[in-house]
Amino acid sequence: MGSKAGVAASGSRFAARAEAGLRLAPAFTLLVMLGPVAAGILGTLGPAFGWLPALGADTPGLATFKALLSEPGIGISIRLSLVTGLAATAISLAITLLTVAALQGTRVFNVIERLLSPLLAVPHAAAAYGLAFLIAPSGWIARLLSPWATGWERPPDILTAQDPAGLALIAGLVVKEVPFLLLMTLAALGQADARRRRLAGLCLGYGPIAAWFYGVLPGLYAQIRLPVYAVLAYSMSTVEVAMILGPTTPAPLSVRLVDWMNDPDLALRLVAAAGAVLQMLLVAGALILWRFGEIATARLGRRCAASGRRFGGDAWLRVGAGSLAALCAAAVILGIAGLALWSVAGLWRFPEAWPDTLTLRSWARHGEGLLAPAGTTFLVGIASAAIAALLAIACLETEYRYGQRPTSRSLWLLYTPLLVPQTGFLFGLQISASAAGFERGLLPVIATHLVFVLPYVFLSLSGPWRAWDGRQGLAAACLGASPWRVLLAVRLPMLLAPLLTAFAVGFAVSVGQYLPTLLIGAGRVATLTTEAVALSAGGDRRLIGLYGLAQAAAPLPAFALALALPALLFRHRRGMTVAQ
Amino acid sequence: MTTAAPAAGHLVLENLTVSLAGERLVEIDAAVGPGEILTVMGPSGSGKSTLLAAITGTLAPAFAMTGRVLLDGAAISSRPTHRRGIGLMMQDDVLFPHLSVGANLAFGLSAAVRSTEERHARVEAALAAAGLEGMAARDPATLSGGQRSRVALMRALLAEPHAILLDEPFSKLDAGLRAQIRGFTFDQIRAAGLPAMLVTHDQEDAAAAGGPILPPRSAG
Numbered sequence: 001m002g003s004k005a006g007v008a009a010s011g012s013r014f015a016a017r018a019e020a021g022l023r024l025a026p027a028f029t030l031l032v033m034l035g036p037v038a039a040g041i042l043g044t045l046g047p048a049f050g051w052l053p054a055l056g057a058d059t060p061g062l063a064t065f066k067a068l069l070s071e072p073g074i075g076i077s078i079r080l081s082l083v084t085g086l087a088a089t090a091i092s093l094a095i096t097l098l099t100v101a102a103l104q105g106t107r108v109f110n111v112i113e114r115l116l117s118p119l120l121a122v123p124h125a126a127a128a129y130g131l132a133f134l135i136a137p138s139g140w141i142a143r144l145l146s147p148w149a150t151g152w153e154r155p156p157d158i159l160t161a162q163d164p165a166g167l168a169l170i171a172g173l174v175v176k177e178v179p180f181l182l183l184m185t186l187a188a189l190g191q192a193d194a195r196r197r198r199l200a201g202l203c204l205g206y207g208p209i210a211a212w213f214y215g216v217l218p219g220l221y222a223q224i225r226l227p228v229y230a231v232l233a234y235s236m237s238t239v240e241v242a243m244i245l246g247p248t249t250p251a252p253l254s255v256r257l258v259d260w261m262n263d264p265d266l267a268l269r270l271v272a273a274a275g276a277v278l279q280m281l282l283v284a285g286a287l288i289l290w291r292f293g294e295i296a297t298a299r300l301g302r303r304c305a306a307s308g309r310r311f312g313g314d315a316w317l318r319v320g321a322g323s324l325a326a327l328c329a330a331a332v333i334l335g336i337a338g339l340a341l342w343s344v345a346g347l348w349r350f351p352e353a354w355p356d357t358l359t360l361r362s363w364a365r366h367g368e369g370l371l372a373p374a375g376t377t378f379l380v381g382i383a384s385a386a387i388a389a390l391l392a393i394a395c396l397e398t399e400y401r402y403g404q405r406p407t408s409r410s411l412w413l414l415y416t417p418l419l420v421p422q423t424g425f426l427f428g429l430q431i432s433a434s435a436a437g438f439e440r441g442l443l444p445v446i447a448t449h450l451v452f453v454l455p456y457v458f459l460s461l462s463g464p465w466r467a468w469d470g471r472q473g474l475a476a477a478c479l480g481a482s483p484w485r486v487l488l489a490v491r492l493p494m495l496l497a498p499l500l501t502a503f504a505v506g507f508a509v510s511v512g513q514y515l516p517t518l519l520i521g522a523g524r525v526a527t528l529t530t531e532a533v534a535l536s537a538g539g540d541r542r543l544i545g546l547y548g549l550a551q552a553a554a555p556l557p558a559f560a561l562a563l564a565l566p567a568l569l570f571r572h573r574r575g576m577t578v579a580q
Numbered sequence: 581m582t583t584a585a586p587a588a589g590h591l592v593l594e595n596l597t598v599s600l601a602g603e604r605l606v607e608i609d610a611a612v613g614p615g616e617i618l619t620v621m622g623p624s625g626s627g628k629s630t631l632l633a634a635i636t637g638t639l640a641p642a643f644a645m646t647g648r649v650l651l652d653g654a655a656i657s658s659r660p661t662h663r664r665g666i667g668l669m670m671q672d673d674v675l676f677p678h679l680s681v682g683a684n685l686a687f688g689l690s691a692a693v694r695s696t697e698e699r700h701a702r703v704e705a706a707l708a709a710a711g712l713e714g715m716a717a718r719d720p721a722t723l724s725g726g727q728r729s730r731v732a733l734m735r736a737l738l739a740e741p742h743a744i745l746l747d748e749p750f751s752k753l754d755a756g757l758r759a760q761i762r763g764f765t766f767d768q769i770r771a772a773g774l775p776a777m778l779v780t781h782d783q784e785d786a787a788a789a790g791g792p793i794l795p796p797r798s799a800g
Contacts, residue, residue, distance in 0.1 A: 469674075471670060472676065474636065474638060474661070474674075475674040476676075477638075477660075478636060478661065478662075478667055478668035478736070478739075479667075479687060479688040479735065479736065480690070480739050481662055489687070490678075493678045494676070494678050573721065574721035574722065575675075575677025575720060575721035576678055
């Protein structure tokens with residue numbers, strides 16, 4: 001043992017230091033994730049109540065809120081935020097639950113499962129542009145139906161995208177939130193003992209959907225509650241989807257807030273801050289309202305279940321649910337196809353369903369302009385996803401080594417950045433940063449992306465990490481491997497595929513960020529997303545197609561890597577395909 | 581039984597008890613000499629896995645342990661698992677699925693063996709001893725159950741443990757293979773002169789081990 005002890009002693013100082021660092025990882029991660037949120041909210045509150053000495057505002061009071069509420073059409077903007085947010089969330093959740101209830105265990109379900117990751121990776125803005133290209137008066141749907149069914153020889157003068165009621169906005173949110181909620185529901189199914197509970201209902205004569213709603217949903221909902229809340233908060237406060245698909249006169253609250261924030265009249269920043277506070281209150285109110293809705297629905301469900309009605313004839317509903325889910329997927333996929341086609345379209349007259357000519361002229365003219373924003377997108381995405389992955393690994397390893405149990409409180413903390421409207425704290429960060437005259441650049445943008453990237457990377461990695469067979473670690477330790485060697489030589493290689501997937505998810509989240517890049521980058525950090533969204537006002541379809549397609553394609557290399565690298569490295573290791 | 585005097589080559593469980601929430605799960609006092617195999621036998625839920633966790637140092641914090649575990653005369657209870665010198669063979673062979681058979685064996689081999697040729701030779705020798713010549717490059721998932729068991733044992737021995745624990749290592753093998761692998765395992769352990777502890781619920785395993793047989797809870 002003499003020589004062994006010597007080796008151990010020389011390595012132990014490093015190990016002790018690394019161990020100490022590891023113990024700090026959870027606290028550090030929380031600071032990185034929640035510090036900006038807390039600081040930003042504080043930074044928003046001051047100006048909202050009329051206190052921003054840098055701009056000469058030094059009399060605290062409610063004057064800014066008065067100014068906010070006297071803005072023309074503010075009532076409509078508030079209503080739009082509330083209604084579109086609640087409607088999009090309710091519809092997304094209904095489609096998700098009906099789809100899972102109707103199709104769990106069928107072959108169609110496997111197809112849907114496989115489509116989820118690519119659909120999730122499509123940034124909101126690209127999906128919204130794609131949908132706009134489909135449903136616009138001169139879009140693909142109108143073209144396919146014209147003139148033979150509609151009689152239209154020219155695009156009809158109706159508002160389909162950007163309709164005043166916000167229907168297109170709701171649709172744009174639904175097609176993106178359904179895949180997210182489906183993924184979260186699938187992850188929760190395993191823990192809800194779904195198969196047996198559904199079977200128990202079926203054997204009592206209940207229809208498949210009723211058996212699922214009565215037997216599985218009550219135990220499952222607690223696990224998808226936070227994702228549902230995140231969808232509600234996002235849907236109420238999204239900026240980029242509302243800019244592309246939402247009404248304009250007036251626009252939903254979030255879009256107007258950003259307009260005021262970017263107005264040359266600096267006094268409007270105070271109004272924007274007040275609006276951000278209002279939006280946080282609206283989201284909080286909507287979440288409380290939703291919670292009451294949950295309680296009422298549960299009560300209604302129990303009464304319904306006690307009635308003993310079997311709902312056996314639900315075949316039509318199952319077909320309907322499957323069709324709605326398919327429609328969501330088709331809207332995103334065809335939308336991206338539409339973007340691609342417009343980017344190479346030459347002359348494309350109205351009722352024609354296909355361009356007269358295909359040309360690479362748009363790519364030749366604007367392709368070079370794509371390079372710089374694409375480079376920035378990749379740099380910010382790789383940096384934030386890599387940092388997030390490192391922090392997530394450190395936190396999960398700490399949890400494992402010290403036998404900590406994940407609590408519901410830590411899950412709430414993880415979801416906090418997804419529950420606070422982005423405007424709420426980004427305004428505060430932006431105002432304090434510009435008041436303090438901070439130099440802007442890539443680093444603050446990466447740090448802000450990290451706030452949103454971290455929760456998704458952690459959520460993606462934590463499942464496989466915690467499911468890892470601990471006996472592998474015991475076997476390695478009994479062979480004399482230190483905890484660090486177990487981590488580096490056994491656990492991380494075995495979890496390479498989920499690790500790369502978590503990285504890809506984080507990268508995709510970063511690629512899709514609009515508001516953090518715009519505000520924290522002070523307009524000087526251009527990514528594919530900021531460039532693409534900036535085109536929404538112009539309406540040059542070829543250019544939008546080009547940027548939208550580039551934005552949608554940006555996350556793909558990361559996902560391709562996550563699939564290909566483990567498959568290549570472990571092509572002769574049959575045990576590794578089972579393990580995933 | 582009285583406590584054996586601490587001595588080289590011995591695994592001693594000195595008045596070892598483990599309790600959970602006031603309930604005593606393990607109570608054992610035993611000494612195992614070099615090449616000797618102590619069998620701890622009892623039905624599932626009788627505290628066998630708790631005893632193993634106490635010796636490997638992987639008890640959850642909720643468990644309370646008293647007494648000492650001595651190896652070669654030194655108390656090892658406060659050491660981390662990887663510094664205890666305790667080898668382990670489990671019910672499932674737990675070969676690392678991402679490594680080849682040879683790399684699994686090399687994982688166990690001490691880093692003090694520096695030269696590549698020497699490491700290579702040691703791995704090949706271990707394979708030969710197990711009747712698995714030339715299988716270093718194989719994917720462990722392509723081996724038969726008996727082959728995997730033998731690789732797992734050779735891997736544990738390459739780590740040069742000072743004692744070895746056998747946790748129902750034969751229960752997943754079919755009857756014909758079982759006696760053969762069992763004989764191979766016991767022979768290797770005796771040849772290495774290691775104190776061993778076999779945990780099982782199987783009478784035949786216990787009889788074949790040829791050593792003393794204790795329940796995990798033998799008060800007094």
